[in-house]
Amino acid sequence: MTIAAKANALWEYANPRKFLATSERVLPFFWITSAALLVVGLTWGFFFTPDDYKQGSTVKIIYLHVPAALMAINCWLMMLATSLVWLVRRHHVSALAARAAAPIGIVMTLIALATGAIWGQPMWGTWWAWDPRLTSFLILFLFYLGYVALWEAIEDPDTAADLTSVLCLVGSVFAILSRYAVNFWNQGLHQGASVMRAGAVTGTDTQEKVSNIYFYPLLLCIVGFVLLFIALVLYRTGTEIRARRINALLARERVNG
């Protein structure tokens, strides 16, 4: 199959029936694999890794903080992609997928902010600082809340999808900023990337990186969070498709008397 044919095959999932049938088939894999990876990764990290020489046992927070922060940003980028599909091709499933993903993004951002504050208190001596990365993450969290509120506030689903898609485009600036803010401004408390940096993983740069003792269980947790995110998005998009069908059926019933 050529790349063009594969890309065309992807649009088949814009059909709600095809999307529901496929997602129900693959969901057990994502639920089970994500749960297994998270249990193994968190158990390994929590029970079987040593304390860090600088940070003591607080280093164990990395197994929740880093994956949650990664997913908080990537969830918004996924919403950006599906919102663009909605704006360009008007596929309802893509708009509903963005809507379904937003509460997941809220929880991921909240976990990243909460674990960051809990971790920051003993390490930096403060729960919060107006640091570039922390501030852009807080703004991203507010964008998530605004996005969900906008969906709830507008009655017509197509208008809601249009306006939330535009909001998603604007919020993407902060999603990207929250990833790269530390590279633009040096005055922040938050450290630069030390895990998902090509040079850090391959060992080709000389900057400080996460030791392999912590990196391997962290990698399991990151993959576990990604798979959990996929499972939740598929499941919740299915719910949104069914909720939309309920509204359509009730409207038809009203018309027929």
Added chain:
Amino acid sequence: MIPELGKYADTVLSAYAASILLLFALVVFSILRGRKVRAEMEKIEQRMSRNG
């Protein structure tokens, strides 16, 4: 069973408790709403097929 967390025990345990609670709540809420919506849709479809 719990490893020696030293003076940061409260910090580490509260971070884990908050995160696991939030993740658990997200999964449970998603599944409960999904089941409710699916049941409601099936009920409406059955009612409509009965009424022709």
